[in-house]
Amino acid sequence: MSENTWNLKNKTALVTGATNGIGKVTALRLAAQGGRVVIVSRSVEKCSATVDEIRTQTGNPNVEWIAADLSTLAGVDEAAAEFRARHQELHVLVNNAGGFFAERIVTADGYEMTFALNHLNYFRLTQQLRDLLVSSAPARVVNVSSDAHYGGAMNFEDLMGAQKYSSWRAYSQSKLANVLFTxxxxxxxxxxxxxxxxxxxxxxxxxxxRNNSGWMGMLMPLVQLFAIKPDKGAETSVFLATSPAVSRVSGKYFANSKEKESAAISYDQTTQDRLWAISEQLIQSAQHALPTEAAASSQA
Ligand SMILES: NC(=O)c1ccc[n+]([C@@H]2O[C@H](COP(=O)([O-])OP(=O)(O)OC[C@H]3O[C@@H](n4cnc5c(N)ncnc54)[C@H](OP(=O)(O)O)[C@@H]3O)[C@@H](O)[C@H]2O)c1
Structure with a gap:
């Protein structure tokens, strides 16, 4: 397909974390362009209401949901399995579901929440759907990171903050992991x-x-008075998912729909490969430690 003919019509997109914020607007915009859009978030009610809203606003009936907790590997695997059961093609994967956790939370797999949801989820979901992306090519993976990654460092000795937890360190590390993984x-x-x-x-x-209690939960609505609206915040995700201008651009970091240099460490292939190997090991260990269980639900 030539650079100028890429569009979403007759294509399938999967957007995670699409019941709110940036992901919701991203899914809506992709649906408005005529694509089949599948959203993934935790709550059946929120997924169902969001899909209704997007269908009504866009007039596109081809919007679906899968409810899954992407902070657990079983949840990620169930979401991928459900998607594969329904679709043979995947042209756009937007890994967007993520969060900030003021207190250290441990997931069902025994992993720290920020690392599990913000990084392992992106990594595992992409791996589970990779063959579909390749067989559907041209296709795109769009990973929502953050400029917070500039302040991040990979603490490979204590990736999960077990010895010392700092919410900011955990978040910026996870967003650096998004760039390294990409x-x-x-x-x-x-x-x-x-x-x-x-x-x-x-x-x-x-x-x-806003999921946090205490000072963080109280502060966020105030701080966000100075923030841009999700409509604007979704623009770069939509640009990377749909623009013909980036049909052949890969392995880059963007902000304001423009390519931008990421942190120096993100270009280090040894660090990229180290994170990759550790992510695979963590997935292996979680699978050995836990029985697989149905963790996703979806619309009939
Ligand atoms: N907001 C910012 O200023 C900002 C800046 C830089 C980067 N980012 C990044 O942008 C992405 C989206 O953030 P946002 O600001 O749009 O946040 P948001 O409004 O809190 O939306 C987060 C979405 O993720 C879903 N989600 C949360 N935990 C989940 C889980 N365990 N399993 C499945 N889905 C889950 C939520 O749905 P449910 O609650 O229904 O599950 C929701 O749809 C994140 O990766 C974030 O790091 C945000």
């Missing part, structure tokens, strides 16, 4: 027709941070 993925996918790019959406007034 670049490693882009290298692996070279020549396949599947691109992988990461982005900063801007500082967006959304549900972000």
């Amino acid at each position: 670049y490693a993925l882009a290298r692996q996918l070279e020549g396949s027709g599947v691109t992988a790019n990461a982005l900063h959406p801007g500082f967006v007034a959304s549900g972000f941070g």
